[in-house]
Amino acid sequence: MKKILLPIAVAAISLFSCAPDKSKVVEELPTHQDAKESGPEANQADVTKGIGAIKEVKLTHPLDQERVTRGTAIYEMKCQACHKLDDQRLVGPGWKDVTKRRQPEWIMNMILNVDVMLDKDEEAQKLLELCLTRMPNQNVSIGDARDILEFMRKNDGEK
Amino acid sequence: MINRNKLFSLGITAAAISLTLIGCKPKGLESVTTSGAAEKVYVAPGKHDEFYNFVSGGFNGQVSVYGIPSGRLLRIIPVFSVFPESGYGYSEQSKAMLNTSHGFVPWDDQHHIALSVTNGEHDGRWVFGNANNTPRLARIDLKTFRTTEIIELPNSAGNHSSPFITENSEYVVAGTRFSVPIGDNRDVPISSYKKNFKGTVSFVSVEPTSGKMKIAFQIETPGVNFDLARAGKGPSHGWFFFSCYNTEQAYTLLEVNASQRDKDFIMAVNWKKAEEYVKAGKGKKVKNVKYAHNFIDEKTDAATSEILNEVLMLDPTELKDMVYFIPCPKSPHGCDTDPSGEYIVGSGKLAALIPVFSFTKIQNAIANKEFEGDFGGIPVIKYESALYGEVKKPGLGPLHTEFDANGNAYTSFFVSSEVVKWNVKSLQVLDRVPTYYSVGHLSVPGGPTKKPHGKYLIAYNKITKDRYLPTGPELAQSAQLYDISGDKMQLLLDFPTVGEPHYAEAIPATLVEPNSTKFYKLEENKSPFVSLGEGKTKVERKGNRVDVYMTAIRSHLTPDNIEGVRLGDDVYFHITNLEQDWDIPHGFAVKGAANAELLIMPGETQTLYWKPTEVGIYPFYCTDFCSALHQEMQGYIRISPAGSNLPLTFSTGKIVEEKESGK
Numbered sequence: 151m152k153k154i155l156l157p158i159a160v161a162a163i164s165l166f167s168c169a170p171d172k173s174k175v176v177e178e179l180p181t182h183q184d185a186k187e188s189g190p191e192a193n194q195a196d197v198t199k200g201i202g203a204i205k206e207v208k209l210t211h212p213l214d215q216e217r218v219t220r221g222t223a224i225y226e227m228k229c230q231a232c233h234k235l236d237d238q239r240l241v242g243p244g245w246k247d248v249t250k251r252r253q254p255e256w257i258m259n260m261i262l263n264v265d266v267m268l269d270k271d272e273e274a275q276k277l278l279e280l281c282l283t284r285m286p287n288q289n290v291s292i293g294d295a296r297d298i299l300e301f302m303r304k305n306d307g308e309k
Numbered sequence: 310m311i312n313r314n315k316l317f318s319l320g321i322t323a324a325a326i327s328l329t330l331i332g333c334k335p336k337g338l339e340s341v342t343t344s345g346a347a348e349k350v351y352v353a354p355g356k357h358d359e360f361y362n363f364v365s366g367g368f369n370g371q372v373s374v375y376g377i378p379s380g381r382l383l384r385i386i387p388v389f390s391v392f393p394e395s396g397y398g399y400s401e402q403s404k405a406m407l408n409t410s411h412g413f414v415p416w417d418d419q420h421h422i423a424l425s426v427t428n429g430e431h432d433g434r435w436v437f438g439n440a441n442n443t444p445r446l447a448r449i450d451l452k453t454f455r456t457t458e459i460i461e462l463p464n465s466a467g468n469h470s471s472p473f474i475t476e477n478s479e480y481v482v483a484g485t486r487f488s489v490p491i492g493d494n495r496d497v498p499i500s501s502y503k504k505n506f507k508g509t510v511s512f513v514s515v516e517p518t519s520g521k522m523k524i525a526f527q528i529e530t531p532g533v534n535f536d537l538a539r540a541g542k543g544p545s546h547g548w549f550f551f552s553c554y555n556t557e558q559a560y561t562l563l564e565v566n567a568s569q570r571d572k573d574f575i576m577a578v579n580w581k582k583a584e585e586y587v588k589a590g591k592g593k594k595v596k597n598v599k600y601a602h603n604f605i606d607e608k609t610d611a612a613t614s615e616i617l618n619e620v621l622m623l624d625p626t627e628l629k630d631m632v633y634f635i636p637c638p639k640s641p642h643g644c645d646t647d648p649s650g651e652y653i654v655g656s657g658k659l660a661a662l663i664p665v666f667s668f669t670k671i672q673n674a675i676a677n678k679e680f681e682g683d684f685g686g687i688p689v690i691k692y693e694s695a696l697y698g699e700v701k702k703p704g705l706g707p708l709h710t711e712f713d714a715n716g717n718a719y720t721s722f723f724v725s726s727e728v729v730k731w732n733v734k735s736l737q738v739l740d741r742v743p744t745y746y747s748v749g750h751l752s753v754p755g756g757p758t759k760k761p762h763g764k765y766l767i768a769y770n771k772i773t774k775d776r777y778l779p780t781g782p783e784l785a786q787s788a789q790l791y792d793i794s795g796d797k798m799q800l801l802l803d804f805p806t807v808g809e810p811h812y813a814e815a816i817p818a819t820l821v822e823p824n825s826t827k828f829y830k831l832e833e834n835k836s837p838f839v840s841l842g843e844g845k846t847k848v849e850r851k852g853n854r855v856d857v858y859m860t861a862i863r864s865h866l867t868p869d870n871i872e873g874v875r876l877g878d879d880v881y882f883h884i885t886n887l888e889q890d891w892d893i894p895h896g897f898a899v900k901g902a903a904n905a906e907l908l909i910m911p912g913e914t915q916t917l918y919w920k921p922t923e924v925g926i927y928p929f930y931c932t933d934f935c936s937a938l939h940q941e942m943q944g945y946i947r948i949s950p951a952g953s954n955l956p957l958t959f960s961t962g963k964i965v966e967e968k969e970s971g972k
Binding site: 226228230232282283284287289 | 831865890
């Protein structure tokens with residue numbers, strides 16, 4: 151059902167925007183490079199983990215404070231422009247309780263493999279329909295994405 | 310018109326020959342392409358071209374990049390002229406790139422380019438370009454396709470014979486077109502040319518890793534006009550060959566007065582010998598010079614300009630065995646060394662033959678002192694002693710020669726508008742094709758290197774007349790693509806060019822494409838004006854200077870509401886593009902700005918200076934269509950009267966329910 155909804159939503163955006171969206175919409179489709187990184191048919195088994203290279207994340211308790219520190223810095227540089235830390239939506243959803251709503255693998259795949267996620271993952275597509283702005287690929291490394299995840303856990307009250 | 314063309318096309322060969330003889334432009338020969346041409350130049354949507362073609366822009370001062378074989382324009386790289394489209398020459402970061410000893414110079418004439426080489430083959434690292442009018446050399450980085458360095462050339466006037474590059478990019482040279490008085494007394498009668506006017510050729514060294522340029526030394530010569538040049542290679546590596554005309558030393562009506570002698574010269578320079586003299590301290594330090602050296606400072610990611618006041622001069626009348634003249638008929642223009650490095654082709658633009666000189670014979674002539682006298686104290690080698698042979702009756706007005714990998718040369722003929730293919734060893738003409746019209750330079754991929762890639766030849770034409778839909782009196786200049794893979798050259802494609810397409814080089818895409826930068830990493834942004842995240846944005850006042858540290862990301866600017874700026878303030882918008890994805894630039898413009906827009910690549914910081922002129926609310930917005938909400942990417946800055954006490958405030962997303970904000 152969602153697969154039918156998305157094209158309608160996209161068509162609607164095209165109709166309502168004042169001018170054709172240059173060719174940027176096309177360019178935001180997954181590139182060959184992205185596809186390679188995500189691996190063939192990755193994570194088909196468990197949809198709650200999203201689509202991408204991240205198949206298993208081992209969370210540590212307590213939090214890795216070095217990761218939290220690095221994650222905070224990356225958040226401020228590359229994420230804060232669109233994501234607030236409470237539950238308010240700015241450009242994208244607020245991050246409050248995101249680690250409770252999503253699997254850690256899904257979060258990291260969304261960060262690392264956003265173009266494929268927005269095109270194929272049903273949960274990601276729901277968010278696009280809500281926010282109507284495609285999340286940009288901020289080209290962070292796997293390690294960076296893990297640091298961001300740690301920062302999100304701290305934001306959600308984990309110790 | 311169509312009927313006429315058909316008539317003409319019946320006798321193409323006969324027409325071409327007769328037109329050659331009477332020296333007119335061929336007309337109405339559009340149908341010379343044969344079937345299959347379209348397939349050879351068709352690059353399907355989404356597919357990439359096989360070669361990059363870097364084409365000098367002539368009077369537009371820039372370098373343009375075309376794909377070959379499609380002829381598609383991929384990019385204009387701003388070099389010597391301001392480019393409001395990207396803010397080049399307008400942004401605070403780029404302004405210093407156009408600084409000279411004469412101050413900020415917003416335009417120049419860009420004639421030739423040279424691609425960097427290692428072991429005589431293209432290495433895909435840098436493009437060098439010359440400025441003709443205010444003599445300068447530029448270096449473009451092929452990772453970013455941006456001009457990263459410009460150096461001015463003192464004691465030069467009209468940097469035409471430039472840039473040409475040695476086998477391992479040791480030096481890029483710059484020979485002056487106009488000789489002028491140099492030294493302490495430059496206020497002399499023009500009529501004292503013979504006594505007071507001097508030529509120079511500059512050897513600019515290229516640091517092997519960074520590419521950084523430095524004038525290593527200059528060689529002072531008698532007053533003549535230097536035209537073009539080529540480095541030796543292989544056996545002739547260590548030598549450089551410059552064509553020169555006006556050995557009559559005329560200073561007025563050169564059209565007549567510089568065309569008197571049957572032969573002018575090719576100047577052969579033993580630059581390894583020159584290096585020895587430099588090492589031995591034989592150079593003279595000239596201090597009454599002033600020249601700018603501009604480069605991207607790695608600490609700030611911005612152009613910085615330094616003025617230098619010293620250059621090392623070598624005098625060949627005192628330092629022997631370094632410079633020789635070789636007679637060459639008549640007003641030589643092109644001076645091209647073949648891939649083997651043994652043959653040097655001179656092209657006298659008023660000559661009806663092409664002389665080919667032998668490096669081995671030149672060396673023997675020097676060893677045996679086979680000289681016919683001297684010119685300005687420099688030995689002149691006997692023509693016959695240096696000559697390998699002449700190509701007889703090749704056409705009218707030979708200009709430039711490029712080479713393929715099979716021992717063949719391709720020479721352009723301006724007057725007879727044609728390209729002539731001939732064999733370097735046999736000196737026999739093998740084929741000729743017309744061009745439309747008045748061809749200047751030619752380019753064969755890898756043509757000036759030790760290992761030409763061949764396959765195509767591109768002719769750059771000065772005149773197009775009836776070739777395209779007319780656009781008033783001013784028409785596009787053009788390039789024409791020929792297939793040279795067979796015995797006969799085959800015209801495949803015409804494509805219009807921007808500016809005047811002067812010299813060009815083509816390089817396999819595989820040597821450049823994999824290194825192309827996709828975006829600048831935020832973590833590596835060293836600008837002192839960067840905002841690494843929205844939390845770092847701010848607006849600061851120091852006296853009348855207001856610095857706005859702003860970020861751009863789809864689809865908002867932060868801050869987007871600014872108040873407390875006053876008339877009389879100097880406002881600097883420092884915009885950091887927070888995107889980290891390929892092909893997502895943001896633009897920035899503010900109403901009434903007296904310069905240009907900024908175009909900010911992902912991860913980069915650029916600064917626009919703005920002096921508000923009236924009290925009021927000024928909008929600013931993103932100028933590069935970036936997203937579905939691009940039209941929402943905007944903000945306001947409030948300009949209050951001079952002396953207003955309104956405090957400086959800035960915000961994004963803050964909604965203040967006041968009837969009038971700020972009071």
